[in-house]
Each structure stands twice: as structure tokens, then as C-alpha cells.
Amino acid sequence: MDSESTVTTCYRHPKVECHVRCTRCERYICPDCMREAAVGHQCPECVREGARSVRQARTVVGGRVSAVPVVTYVLIVVNVLVYVAELVRPEIVDRFAMVGAGLTGPDGGHYLWADPYPAGYTPEGLVGGEWYRLLTGAFLHLPPTEGTFGVFHVVMNMVALWNLGRLVEPMLGRVHFLVLYLLSALGGSVLVLLIAPQDAVVGASGAIFGVGAAYYVLARRVGLHMGQVNRFMTGLLLWLVLSALVTSWEGHLGGLLAGGAVSLAFAYAPRDGRRAVVQVGACLLLVAVLTAAAVVKVSGLTGGGLPQ
Template sequence: MEPESTLTTCYRHPKVESHVRCTRCDRFICPGCMREAAVGHQCPECVREGARSVRQARTAFGGRISAVPLVTYVLIGLNVLAYVGELVRPAIVDRFEMLGAGLVGPDGGHYLWQASYPAELHVEGVVDGEWYRLLTGAFLHLPPTGGTFGILHIVMNMVSLWNIGRMVEAQLGRVRYLALYLLSALGGSVLVLLIAPYDPTLGASGAIFGLGAAYWVLARRLGADMAQVNRFMAGLLLWLVISAAMTSWEGHLGGLLTGGAVTLAYAYAPRDGRRALVQAGACAVLLILLVACAWAKVTELTGAR
């Protein structure tokens, strides 16, 4: 009689001899299947199963912790890319800047809106169904020799986005942060539409003012030392007042108020299984409110024709 074979092989590679067991499922695994564990080795299947069962680390506001401010990088990249596009093709500004209502002539000239206008003029702006302007204007900036600030317009905005955005993104996580940024940009444009619908505006300032408000709300909710934060907020509000004569204060204020409202919902949502739902619901309600306000204003303007 032949002796019983004591040869053991890897459960994933039956032709490979193995004498090591997975510490989790107790099956034999070969060197190619071994994965380092806290004690011994585990097989690839057990490692994957363990990864699924491990709870992802979250910030105090429900966002996933990430060491890389990816969304801030992308937003800066999009603004710079749009700026390069403006330099190559200046007509992009007229086509995509925020404008509630305006008129354009057959020669391409732009004219101030009026309820009654000659037949050769055509309507442009949000009142002509160009709703995208409510967001695209937030990614455009003054040309190098344009307006009061010129190229400093995009430089100051991108430096501010870099400094504030990284801190806010680290606390909120990427999804919540992106929603905050876009809603703040939209809120700034909507207030421009409501108060100054005939003024063309552009720039990321409204969204950045929203991030500034978010920074203050988050710091207060976390119990941070508010002395420095309050000085920052006072400087932001002072700049809003000082720059009112040179920039669109409506866009700045709209972004500030919207960003503050969104972050209040993020910060004070219940810390249980309902948190994500409450936060998303608050963003949805605010989005509906902004769209409704814009729609009502457009209806008022078009109804006056």
C-alpha cells in the first residue's frame, strides 16, 4: 500500500505547492497570493472582503478625508483654461459672460436692453434662453488690459481660491465642496439677474465669497479660535464694500449668502444616517429657489416687451 500524500497546494494555483494558510479563511496560499496582514498573511479574496467591511474615514461634516485638494486643482485649471480661451478668442467673453438682458445689432454691437427695440436688434442674455450664462460667467475673467484690474482679476481670484478652497475642501470632501462652489457661483449670478440684469458681469468672485462664508461657518462649528477667522471675515466684508464701485457687488453678496446657507445645512445636519440626505435635500431646495427666482425675473423682463 502506498503512503497517503501530504502535499498541499495553493487553493488558487493547484499546481503550486504551499505550506502557508490564510489567517482569515485558513486556506493554503502560495507566495504569489500572500498579502501582508497585521498577523501572518491573507489571501487576495480576504483582503478585498476586509477592505469592503472597513468603514471609510469621514470628516466632521460627512466628507471623505483626502490629502489632495483635487477639486480645487480642477477648478483653478478650468478657470485658467477659460482665460487662455479668452485670449485666443475674445468673442468668448461676449458669448458666455453673465448677462440678464441685452440687445445685439446686425453689426455685432451690443446695446442696452429696452422693452421696445428696433426690428434689426436681437435679444441676448438669459432672457433669450441662454441660461448657461448663470454658470459660465463664473469661469471667465477680465482680459489683461480690461476693466480696473486687468490680469490681476484672475490672479487675485485664483490665489484666493487656492488659499481658501483647500481648507474648505479638506473639511467638506470633494462632492459637498463642489456643490458648494457651484451653488455659490449660481447664487451670485442670480442676484445679479435680480438687481442688475442689464449689466454684463464675469469672474469667480461670487463663488469665492461663498467659500469665504463657508470657512467662517465651518470654523465656528468646529469650535476653532475665532479671532483670526473673524478678522478674515471682516476683511472679506470690507472688500465687498470697497470694491462695490468697481466690481459687481451683487455677485459677491449673492455668492456670500448662498455659500453661507449651504454650509449651515452641511454643518448642522443631524450626525446620523440622515445627514447626507438632509445635506443633499438642502442643496436641492436652494437650487430650486435660485432657479425659481431667475425664472420669475426672466418672466418679468420678457413680459414687459
């Protein structure tokens, strides 16, 4: 009696004869569909299903693990490109620096704020409705016309960001790190507005001080050896004191405080389903507080009426 052999084919490629089964679903698979597994081979669908069921690694604050500090590198590139733009168009500094209250004269010059201001003069800065300056000033640096410190300003800040960002960003994750950086910059600008509204301030230092505060908080959170961390913080605080002589200590202190607050919320939020809610809520609360402080200050500078 003749028996006809049964021909088995791949479930994805019915015209291809095969004799290997997927170790998970036991469907026949051809060489093109075989995926190496711990034991035997699996089909593409089972591989995808398995990948979805694998728990993704997270940072200590719940962010996605990232071995490459992409945000740090992007921020450095943006700051350098903006500085090149300053060299080509020096007026960019006056247009986008953090200024709380100033005046532009009929001759195009910049003058101290006065309320009421003389005829022919126009408000400049936040009192003129230029709220974007709260962040744009953090991406500008002193131009070379300020002497040697002009170039040293951007170089020093980018070196600090390079060293700190490569430590902190992998501990936070990209999204958390970017939020920390921007809120630290915002905190620095708001403190400048509150204490020295007539100063024109530029520099990424406020945001970098916030990243420095986060490094300290996260180091304590994960139990790093604190000897080196404490020495770092001593140097950061010394920089804060010395900055009163050459740059804006208000911006540095504001960034330090804002960054510390954000990193505390990130690091010590409950490690359950509420973590994201607590972290987002803390950031929104900080934004609300900083916004309210800025609005009240500008309102006071303009005699109780906000600029139109």
C-alpha cells in the first residue's frame, strides 16, 4: 500500500516547504522566518509578543534608560550655534536677553526702566510683553566684545554642561532631564526678575546650577559615595558666591533652587502608579508659582497694569 508523505509549509510563506516548528506556537517556519531563541527558533510574531511582555528598564525616577546623553549633546550644539549667530548678528543679545524692565529710546539705545516712561520711549523686556525672554536668555552668552570673559563664558558653561549632563541625564532619562533643564532656566530668570529686574542677563548657568542640584539629590537617592559629591557641591556653591562679581548670582541661585525642587519631586515620588502623576503635578505647580511671581512683579513694575 502506497502512502503519500505529507508536505509541511511555512505558515507565512505557504509555497515554501519546511520542517522546523516555532518553539512557542509550534507553527512551521521557513529559514527566512526563523528567529534565534534560547532554545530552538521562534517565528516573528512570537518574538514581537515576547518583546512586548518584557519589562522595559527604567531609571531611578521612572524615565527610559538611555546610555547616550542625547539631550545634553543637543543642548550644547544649540548653545554653540546660538553663540555663532551672536557673532554674526550681535543685536540678537539685546533682542533676546533676559530683561525684566527696560526702555528702548528713540535712538534705539537701551535705558533703565521708568514708570511712567518719557514720550518716545517704549518698554523693553517683560514689561513690554516679551515673556519669551524668560527662556531665550538661557541660550545666549556674553559676546566677545565683553573682553576675554565673553568667550570664556560660553566655553565654561558648555564644559560644565558636558560633564554634568553625562552624569545626570542617564540617571533621569531624556524627558526628565530636558524638563529639569528648562525649569531650572526658568527659575533662574524669575529670580533675576524679582531681585534685579533692570539687569540684562544671559547664560546657561542657571540651568546648569539646576542640573548640579539634581546631581546631588540623585546621588543621595541612589546611595553614591558622598565624599566626591560633597566636594562637587562645595565647588558649585563657591562658584555661586564668586559669580556675584562677574555674572548674575540671582540667575544661578534661582536655577539651583528650581532644579533642587524638580529633582526632589522626581527622585522621591512614590514608586507606583502615582509616580508620574506626582512628578507632573510637581512640575506644573512649580511653573504656576514661577508664573504667578513673574506676573505679580511685572504688574507692580507697570503700576498695576500688565503690558498689552
